[in-house]
Amino acid sequence: MNLLDLIRDPSQIGPWFYQTMLGWGLQPWLADLIGDIIGVLVIVLMVINSAIFLIWLERKVAARLQDRVGPNRAGPYGLLQTLADVVKLLTKEDITPDGADRVSYNLAPALMVMQIVMVAAIIPVASGVVGANLSVGLLYFVAMSGIASIGALMAGWASNNKYALLGGFRVVAQLMSYEIPLAFSLLAAVIWSGTMATNTLAVKQGEMLFGFLPGWNLFVMPFAALIFFIATLAEGERAPFDLLEAESEIVAGPNIEYSGMKFAWFYLQFFINSLLLSAIFATVFLGGWQGPFVDRFPILGLLYFTAKAMLVLFGLMWVRATYPRLRIDQMMTFCWKVLVPATLVVVLISAIGVKFTPDRSLNAVIISAANLVALFVTLGILGRTLRRQVETRKADLQAKIAARA
Amino acid sequence: MEITFFHVIFLVVAAFTLVCALGVVLSRNLFHASIWLIGAFAGVAILYWTMEAEYLAIAQIMVYIGAIATLIVFSIMLSRGMMLGRAPMNNFQSGISAVVAVLLFGILALVLLQINWPVVQQAITSDQIAQLGEALVSTYVVPFQTIAVLLSVALIGAIMIAREH
Amino acid sequence: MTPVIPLSWYLLLAAALFSIGLYGALARRNAIGVLMGIELILNAVNINLVAFNRYIVPQQVSGQIFAIFVLAIAAAEAAVGLALIIAIYRSRATVNLDEIDLLKG
Numbered sequence: 097m098n099l100l101d102l103i104r105d106p107s108q109i110g111p112w113f114y115q116t117m118l119g120w121g122l123q124p125w126l127a128d129l130i131g132d133i134i135g136v137l138v139i140v141l142m143v144i145n146s147a148i149f150l151i152w153l154e155r156k157v158a159a160r161l162q163d164r165v166g167p168n169r170a171g172p173y174g175l176l177q178t179l180a181d182v183v184k185l186l187t188k189e190d191i192t193p194d195g196a197d198r199v200s201y202n203l204a205p206a207l208m209v210m211q212i213v214m215v216a217a218i219i220p221v222a223s224g225v226v227g228a229n230l231s232v233g234l235l236y237f238v239a240m241s242g243i244a245s246i247g248a249l250m251a252g253w254a255s256n257n258k259y260a261l262l263g264g265f266r267v268v269a270q271l272m273s274y275e276i277p278l279a280f281s282l283l284a285a286v287i288w289s290g291t292m293a294t295n296t297l298a299v300k301q302g303e304m305l306f307g308f309l310p311g312w313n314l315f316v317m318p319f320a321a322l323i324f325f326i327a328t329l330a331e332g333e334r335a336p337f338d339l340l341e342a343e344s345e346i347v348a349g350p351n352i353e354y355s356g357m358k359f360a361w362f363y364l365q366f367f368i369n370s371l372l373l374s375a376i377f378a379t380v381f382l383g384g385w386q387g388p389f390v391d392r393f394p395i396l397g398l399l400y401f402t403a404k405a406m407l408v409l410f411g412l413m414w415v416r417a418t419y420p421r422l423r424i425d426q427m428m429t430f431c432w433k434v435l436v437p438a439t440l441v442v443v444l445i446s447a448i449g450v451k452f453t454p455d456r457s458l459n460a461v462i463i464s465a466a467n468l469v470a471l472f473v474t475l476g477i478l479g480r481t482l483r484r485q486v487e488t489r490k491a492d493l494q495a496k497i498a499a500r501a
Numbered sequence: 502m503e504i505t506f507f508h509v510i511f512l513v514v515a516a517f518t519l520v521c522a523l524g525v526v527l528s529r530n531l532f533h534a535s536i537w538l539i540g541a542f543a544g545v546a547i548l549y550w551t552m553e554a555e556y557l558a559i560a561q562i563m564v565y566i567g568a569i570a571t572l573i574v575f576s577i578m579l580s581r582g583m584m585l586g587r588a589p590m591n592n593f594q595s596g597i598s599a600v601v602a603v604l605l606f607g608i609l610a611l612v613l614l615q616i617n618w619p620v621v622q623q624a625i626t627s628d629q630i631a632q633l634g635e636a637l638v639s640t641y642v643v644p645f646q647t648i649a650v651l652l653s654v655a656l657i658g659a660i661m662i663a664r665e666h
Numbered sequence: 667m668t669p670v671i672p673l674s675w676y677l678l679l680a681a682a683l684f685s686i687g688l689y690g691a692l693a694r695r696n697a698i699g700v701l702m703g704i705e706l707i708l709n710a711v712n713i714n715l716v717a718f719n720r721y722i723v724p725q726q727v728s729g730q731i732f733a734i735f736v737l738a739i740a741a742a743e744a745a746v747g748l749a750l751i752i753a754i755y756r757s758r759a760t761v762n763l764d765e766i767d768l769l770k771g
Contacts, residue, residue: 125505125506129506197530197532197533199533199536200532200533200536203536230555231555231556231628231629231630232555232556232559232630235556235559235560235563236559238563239559239560239562239563239566239567240562241567242562242563242566242567242568242571243562243566243567245567245571246539246566246567246570246571246574249571249574249575249578250536250574253532253574253578261578265575265578268571268575272568272571275567292630505670507670507671508670508671511671511675515675515679518679518683519679519682519683519686522682522683522686522687522706523686525686525690525702525703525706526686526687526689526690526693526694526699526702526703526706531696531698531699534699534702535702538702538705538706541683541706541709542705542709545683545709545712545713548676548679548713549713549716551671552669552676552716552717552719552720553720554716554719554720554730554733556730557712557716557730557733557734557737560734560737561712561737564737564738564740564741565705565709565737565740568741568744569705569740569741569744572744572745572748573698573701573702573744573748575748576698576748576751576752577698579752579755580751580752580755580761591693591694591695592693592694592695592763592764594692594693595692595693598688598689598692598693599689599693601688601689601692602685602686602688602689602692603685605681605684605685605688606681606682606684606685609681609684609685610678610681613674613677613678613681614674614678618673618674618721618722619722620673620721620722621721621722621723621724622668622669623668623724623725624667624668624724625720625724625725626725627725629727629730632726632727633727633730633731633734636727636728636731637731637734641731644735648735648738648739651738651739651742652738652741652742654742655741655742655743655745655746656745658746658749659745659746659748659749660749662746662749662750662752662753663748663749663752663753665756
């Protein structure tokens with residue numbers, strides 16, 4: 097096998113390397129172990145180092161959207177700004193507050209980064225190029241985000257600071273509530289595709305509907321995709337759902353007492369979390385690495401996948417830079433009274449639609465239409481309720497003004 | 502018996518799980534006990550993985566770590582006063598409990614080492630996820646529905662009990 | 667792949683975990699500590715269920731199904747138990763089981 101073949105189809109690198117190691121006379125279990133360790137190192141380093149670029153991107157995009165310049169001093173276009181920040185954070189004093197619970201105080205940032213790096217294992221970046229194509233891939237993703245709430249709770253408690261503790265409580269309330277729409281919108285896609293394995297999901301979306309329409313889940317179930325996007329904003333702790341930070345209310349959330357590199361780990365987790373959530377969105381709803389000519393040149397999948405994930409990430413940044421923060425009760429109400437019932441409807445649509453007629457393309461159209469109907473009904477109900485609330489409040493205010501006059 | 506790589510992994514994970522479990526019952530600080538508990542849950546999840554029960558391993562992380570451990574940590578924090586007292590963590594029957602626990606382990610170990618289990622040495626060839634899904638809605642549909650009702654009842658009951666009046 | 671680890675290792679581990687959990691449930695004064703011991707016991711039972719499933723009927727999933735039921739019941743039990751503990755803490759300002767003796771008179 098020559099080098100060009102490996103570049104054309106990167107999924108062959110792993111088996112090729114394994115065979116080479118066997119050729120060197122290594123035991124199979126040792127070759128397995130070495131291959132696994134190299135794979136883990138590649139994923140971890142890629143993910144953590146991508147944050148250097150992501151932080152710059154986030155600041156630059158937010159600045160442009162808000163008509164500012166953004167970082168422009170360190171390096172061309174301010175590209176080296178993050179490195180400068182890292183140096184600054186490294187030289188800062190490492191503070192442990194009085195009365196802090198030392199073990200959990202030091203364990204919490206590690207736990208936060210660990211869970212997010214573990215999610216990276218199931219992202220297929222090109223055809224067959226995935227850390228582990230687990231049969232329970234998407235469930236694994238949801239389970240890992242459950243660990244994040246433990247990490248934040250530990251940080252909040254161990255800091256011995258009431259704002260940090262309040263932040264920790266908020267993290268649990270928010271992440272646990274929004275995990276339901278997150279998991280259920282994924283469930284709708286899983287029912288339709290018949291698999292939870294991420295790479296297989298991407299493969300399944302390669303089938304053409306009626307022979308010419310790409311079978312991306314975004315087209316099949318637009319409402320589920322929208323719900324997942326909103327839940328992503330909340331799971332990624334982004335505005336308008338960044339109640340966990342909420343500088344103006346609880347100062348900075350569970351990481352308030354952390355300084356130096358330990359704070360940087362929380363920061364890192366935030367940015368990697370956004371990247372991986374966009375990657376999951378791209379994999380589940382945008383067809384992952386699917387695109388023209390992928391079957392002949394699988395390496396193109398890397399390009400398509402990156403482009404899709406970056407597009408979603410840009411959407412997340414756009415929302416963050418545009419919308420103000422919600423109040424915590426509004427956020428919880430929105431989750432439990434709007435998103436959760438809506439996702440139940442979406443799951444029901446998928447479950448019925450997948451077996452509605454024997455023709456899969458026709459089923460896709462039916463699910464898509466039902467999704468759009470559900471979307472407009474939800475928007476209609478939401479709009480009416482909100483308008484009624486606004487009118488009631490307006491009438492109240494006018495009555496008060498009249499009483500004073 | 503030849504000791505392989507898998508045996509080493511099993512022994513490491515088993516030792517980790519047991520140390521965490523001991524931490525749960527021996528730790529003086531309740532919050533630390535809950536962190537040890539998370540470790541023990543994670544160890545058990547890896548043990549499921551070594552038995553190729555991937556779904557159960559992930560469900561273990563999701564339900565035990567993501568929900569039950571969070572709930573336990575949460576309630577420790579909500580009743581903050583319980584951690585400030587310097588009273589001993591164990592009650593008067595801790596000595597006899599230890600004796601009972603050790604005796605129980607001894608008897609169980611004796612018994613289960615003597616039984617000749619009808620072990621079938623076989624690789625798993627079927628799609629376990631699909632099998633689980635089908636079993637839940639065919640053979641085990643009644644217990645499955647009962648569990649669903651139980652969970653709703655528990656949810657409503659927990660809210661009713663914990664609500665402030 | 668065929669399993670290389672003997673079944674008895676898993677059973678021994680589960681027995682040890684069960685005994686540790688039992689000690690925790692019996693010896694802790696604190697209600698939450700008792701609950702944690704019970705969670706360990708349930709985990710030990712689940713290990714047994716999955717191990718028997720894997721080693722005795724590897725092509726079926728009945729043991730795993732029961733483990734899932736135990737998981738669900740453990741979740742319900744934790745929710746109700748912790749709600750009770752919080753309610754007791756509100757009214758008695760303690761969760762030590764020796765001091766919750768209202769019925770003794």
